Amino acid sequence: MSVDISATETLDVKGENCPMPVVKTKQAIDDLAVDDVLEVVATDSGSMSDIAGWADTTNGVELLDQVEGDDVYTHYVRKTE
Template sequence: MSTETAETVDVKGQNCPMPVIKTKGAFEDLDAGETLVVVATDSGSMSDIKGWAESTDGAELLEQEEATEDGESVYKHYVRKTK
């Protein structure tokens, strides 16, 4: 995705609930219109971060990607703060 991000949260190697907890903390520091990218290795982060964004006022999940880096699955989540 080519969206410019304000901050990247690297939660590789961390399992539920840490990706959502760290996403929430970083999201609170964003200004409206800024985008956060979360990079995780926990496959559960796909549904966890989607659910968090859907239940959080002002959070818009723009995209989720799955890629392979060094033989390991990596999940990227792009979340925009709308207000």
């Protein structure tokens, strides 16, 4: 994907392992306004599938993009309701 996405907030969960990236992403999304975008930066490779799965099964959020870098995984999640 890798489109130019402007994030409203950035959540740094580097060094955190499952399930904490998802738990902290949910907490951060709850504090945002509708249409805000949360950028989540993680080092846990499992966050790619974990955050995607969470977004697919959670009302009110949309996974916009995921970028896999060198040991860093960046996720963009938009609050939709």
